[in-house]
Amino acid sequence: MSNKKNHNYLLSDLTKLKGVGNKIANLLKKKKVNTIFDLLWKLPKSYTDRSKTSNIEDLKIGEVQTVNIIPYKYNFPRVRNLPNRVLCKDDTGNLDCIFFNSYEGYIKKILPIGKKVVVSGKIGFFRNKYQITNPKYISEDSSVIKIKHNQYSLTEGITEKLYNKIIKQIIKDLPKLDEWHSKEILKNFNNISWHDSINKLHQPENVGKYKSSFYERLAFDEIFSSYLVHSEIRKKIKKIKKNKKLFDLDKQKELIKKLDFKLTKDQMKSLNEVNKDLISNQKMFRLLQGDVGSGKTIVALIASINVINSGFQVAVMAPTEILARQHYLLAKKLFKSSIRIDLLSSKSEYKDKKRILDELNENKIDLIFGTHSIFQKKVKFKNLGLIVIDEQHKFGVNQRKKLSDKGGNNCDVLLMSATPIPRTLTMTIYGDMDISIIREKPQSRKEVKTYTKLETKIDDVIKFIKKEIDMGNQVFWVCPLIEESKKIDHSSVIKKYKFLNEIFPNKVGLLHGKTDQIEKELILNNFLNKKYDILVSTTIIEVGIDFPNANIIVIENSNKFGLSQLHQLRGRVGRGHKQSTCILMFKSSLTENAKKRLRILKKTNDGFKISEEDMKIRGYGDILGFKQSGLKTFKLADPILNENLFFIAEKEIKRIENSDEDISRFRTLMKLYDQADIINDIV
Ligand code: ADP
Numbered sequence: 001m002s003n004k005k006n007h008n009y010l011l012s013d014l015t016k017l018k019g020v021g022n023k024i025a026n027l028l029k030k031k032k033v034n035t036i037f038d039l040l041w042k043l044p045k046s047y048t049d050r051s052k053t054s055n056i057e058d059l060k061i062g063e064v065q066t067v068n069i070i071p072y073k074y075n076f077p078r079v080r081n082l083p084n085r086v087l088c089k090d091d092t093g094n095l096d097c098i099f100f101n102s103y104e105g106y107i108k109k110i111l112p113i114g115k116k117v118v119v120s121g122k123i124g125f126f127r128n129k130y131q132i133t134n135p136k137y138i139s140e141d142s143s144v145i146k147i148k149h150n151q152y153s154l155t156e157g158i159t160e161k162l163y164n165k166i167i168k169q170i171i172k173d174l175p176k177l178d179e180w181h182s183k184e185i186l187k188n189f190n191n192i193s194w195h196d197s198i199n200k201l202h203q204p205e206n207v208g209k210y211k212s213s214f215y216e217r218l219a220f221d222e223i224f225s226s227y228l229v230h231s232e233i234r235k236k237i238k239k240i241k242k243n244k245k246l247f248d249l250d251k252q253k254e255l256i257k258k259l260d261f262k263l264t265k266d267q268m269k270s271l272n273e274v275n276k277d278l279i280s281n282q283k284m285f286r287l288l289q290g291d292v293g294s295g296k297t298i299v300a301l302i303a304s305i306n307v308i309n310s311g312f313q314v315a316v317m318a319p320t321e322i323l324a325r326q327h328y329l330l331a332k333k334l335f336k337s338s339i340r341i342d343l344l345s346s347k348s349e350y351k352d353k354k355r356i357l358d359e360l361n362e363n364k365i366d367l368i369f370g371t372h373s374i375f376q377k378k379v380k381f382k383n384l385g386l387i388v389i390d391e392q393h394k395f396g397v398n399q400r401k402k403l404s405d406k407g408g409n410n411c412d413v414l415l416m417s418a419t420p421i422p423r424t425l426t427m428t429i430y431g432d433m434d435i436s437i438i439r440e441k442p443q444s445r446k447e448v449k450t451y452t453k454l455e456t457k458i459d460d461v462i463k464f465i466k467k468e469i470d471m472g473n474q475v476f477w478v479c480p481l482i483e484e485s486k487k488i489d490h491s492s493v494i495k496k497y498k499f500l501n502e503i504f505p506n507k508v509g510l511l512h513g514k515t516d517q518i519e520k521e522l523i524l525n526n527f528l529n530k531k532y533d534i535l536v537s538t539t540i541i542e543v544g545i546d547f548p549n550a551n552i553i554v555i556e557n558s559n560k561f562g563l564s565q566l567h568q569l570r571g572r573v574g575r576g577h578k579q580s581t582c583i584l585m586f587k588s589s590l591t592e593n594a595k596k597r598l599r600i601l602k603k604t605n606d607g608f609k610i611s612e613e614d615m616k617i618r619g620y621g622d623i624l625g626f627k628q629s630g631l632k633t634f635k636l637a638d639p640i641l642n643e644n645l646f647f648i649a650e651k652e653i654k655r656i657e658n659s660d661e662d663i664s665r666f667r668t669l670m671k672l673y674d675q676a677d678i679i680n681d682i683v
């Protein structure tokens, strides 16, 4: 069958290509190039223009150049390791072509004595003579040399020549696929087709033309296909019919009245969005996103009580035991004995655990808190109606989808994340979920005051924290590394611990990456219970834990941290009513970027704004741990460079969702671009 309209060619194995056997295919597979389609995105880094020829006397040593020559003598030493040599000349001088590992027959064929030939290669100079080693693109006829030559970043074992040959072959056989975009969308890209765009993408003179129609169209294809897949997953989850949750809103009102604060507008809005999902007959799959301290917990707990009032059980999962316990205690305080609440902890005694498991299975517990342990197979719920997952941002799409399947059809899912992400990335990362955002922070909250301090002024810092400790406040002291490293100029927590312990004897706790989980929780509990005034640590304390008395955070070597990470660290204080302070210590001679980061932190406490700035400084793909989380790494699209494309894609996907348009025309797009398992049952 002809390839002309069929995308299957693009998804076929590399060995289908001429010149590619198993050996070459395996080399490429190691670089995650599995199909012909994958090869399309291996773009030339630069190209060499070999179309201009030069006289021998004008050659520039070290550069790749093309030259017209006449071979006049073969020099084939029959000694191993000595190269074969062809002496050549033009009217202006002499040049040797050197061949390693080439057969004489081949050399004679391409460089016949007395005939004009064009060769190209890197010009060397040896024993007073120009030379080219293993010359390329040898032609008998200078008019053939119109080659502008792509330089790809090569995989070991694959020559540039082969690579160019392969790509040429693919471009030649590139199928003309039916257009998947609407006319309206195509207008954004001067109506260029996918086929033509790929063609242009590989034309040497187009290297780096990121703002051209062909480039933007292809970037858009990528973005849009990922939105489509997300949208399909969301639709699929929404199609799951569940029993509506029926509850009395008066009870919610009563509870809200009893709080010692007023819910913010965003909290109310988010709660209403959640409630709307709960009372619908579609399964909820929602993300509650809000900066540290924006008050997500209370929203989740009120939603939980609504679910419980409608006769279901609720499970709340936290990333650590200590956080699970804090939530548990808060719920106990809030709901008193009106419902049955429990905590499933690894520290619980065996008989307690068994009792809890039994009671969950018998619907005797309404609200259970725990770590991921509450999703073990042996934990069986009688009537689970809502799963709340706190502080997740490291789950990828696949993990989330599994989660949503977990509780069964009647179980709604609410995820919470304190990691603000740039606006452009929201759909990329969370497009499979509905999203509620809490932007404004409680008004009672005092902004954390942020100062920068030169490391040499540590005495001032000590003086300051002494005063605060005397008032009953506590201090986090954060250092970047666990052990003194000679190479990297980071300060060590252990050294700092010793230093501070001399000034504040027996009042300093130490926590680092090598502390095991049980000990870590113990130390954190000790800090919570004010056994320590200062906690020296690396960056390992999770966000989310409330340390009501800790209102100072000192961050050493702050210039070594990313912006978002500094913001997250800062978020460990400033959750209570006290005035909190963040002191960013730094060594002298900061880089421009480091200065920029510190300036932004001083200026704003808004995590969303900070994430935008962070992305601009660091670039996409490097933002706060999303790398490990299965964040889609685009081949061309760049959320900074192509920001507008992300917005066009978002608008288009919403339009399609609302219009119930048939999406089968995007089948090829999705099959090509998203070869993930997750879509197998969609397209
Ligand atoms: P996060 O969104 O980081 O999970 P929390 O839910 O832990 O934040 O809330 C942080 C603190 O703010 C808690 O002590 C909580 O009681 C308090 N809080 C929540 N909502 C409000 C509000 N509307 N007004 C004042 N304080 C609030």
Ligand code: MG
Residues within 6 Å of the ligand: 296, 297, 390, 391, 418, 543, 544
């Ligand atoms: Mg929280």
